Amino acid sequence: MASPAEITIQQLNRLIGTPAAPMIIDARIEADFDEDPRVIPSAIRHPHDSTETLLNQINDRSVVVYCQKGHKISQGMAALLRSYGVKAEFLQGGQMGWASNNSPLVEWTKIPLNANGHSLWVTRHRPKIDRIACPWLIRRFVDAKAQFLFVAPDEVMNVATKFNATPFDIEDVFWSHRDEFCTFDVMVKEFGLNIEALKELANVIRSADTNRHDLAPQAAGLLAFSVGMSRMFREDIVQLDKSMLLYDALFRWARDGMNESHDWPTSKG
CATH class of the missing domain: 3.40.250.10 (Rhodanese-like domain)
Incomplete structure (x- = not known):
């Protein structure tokens, strides 16, 4: 039993x-x-x-x-x-x-845990797509207590050094774009997250983040929501917290709802 x-x-x-x-x-x-x-x-x-x-x-x-x-x-x-x-x-x-x-x-060895038992990440301020999607991925699948720092682009590496933070989504670091793939793609692969819904979601994120909307029709909508969220919130951390729900919804769409469509029902007999 x-x-x-x-x-x-x-x-x-x-x-x-x-x-x-x-x-x-x-x-x-x-x-x-x-x-x-x-x-x-x-x-x-x-x-x-x-x-x-x-x-x-x-x-x-x-x-x-x-x-x-x-x-x-x-x-x-x-x-x-x-x-x-x-x-x-x-x-x-x-x-x-x-x-x-x-x-x-x-x-486990890929998770950059610090002395406090959680990861600390740093990237450029005013995030739009990849720099919101990656923190969502980390908090939901890797380290729920992960912290994120958003700073001026020319200070990312200095902050990383001074605060023992892991830089991401900037040039010439491990956690960043590779060839045609964006940072979200890299994290899914490097962390070993072999989940079909994340692969589908990665395609949409890559399409929106690299302005290749031909890859996924949902990319234009994601870009619109991301730009709108960045205009609504002055504080990047607040924007991240509010945007978690958007990526939660996209994940559920990729996992359970991709085959669902919607139209206007009529009662004409």
């Missing part, structure tokens, strides 16, 4: 990348992690023997814990969290079950 505290791979897969996604905790021991240093998208690493230290980070979110196979470590950690009133589940099959299902996994 399935445990009432168990979540299936399929159920968790449907939540990842959406605002309803739980906080995901990789509780594998170091030896198991070293065998496969990839994590489920947006997961944090946390040892099972210091579970209580997580409580001030959860902030009323639901939690999914996983270990190597979904047995004693994840079930015990989830049970301990529930004893503190947290809505916590463990992943059926653990990391091995997730991987064998060909579900997406993020290369």
Whole structure:
């Protein structure tokens, strides 16, 4: 009989990348992690023997814990969290079950975590498309606590050095355009996010960001929304926060709604 505290791979897969996604905790021991240093998208690493230290980070979110196979470590950690009133589940099959299902996994070594346990990124101010889409991707699939700095173009590298931040979407850095691909494409590939909806979304973003609207008819609409959002908000961080919903909607369209159309119904008999 399935445990009432168990979540299936399929159920968790449907939540990842959406605002309803739980906080995901990789509780594998170091030896198991070293065998496969990839994590489920947006997961944090946390040892099972210091579970209580997580409580001030959860902030009323639901939690999914996983270990190597979904047995004693994840079930015990989830049970301990529930004893503190947290809505916590463990992943059926653990990391091995997730991987064998060909579900997406993020290369842990690619995530530029700092001493505070989250990533800090810097790019040019007044973002439009790529510089909003990339932070959305990072927060939804890589690091939910990621921070973003928007500064003058000629100060990006200086700020990166002084604040130990990772530069993106500028020339001559790792996280940037490559050939015909934009920075969003690069992040999807480098993080190992083999998700069909993200590939579809990447096509739209690339089309809008590189002014090649022939690649995707939705690009003109994305450009219009992006320019409008940049005019509505003076503060770049506020613009990013408000734009998260736009990319959430585009992701759901790419995942579930691409075949839906709309016209004007008539009642002529």
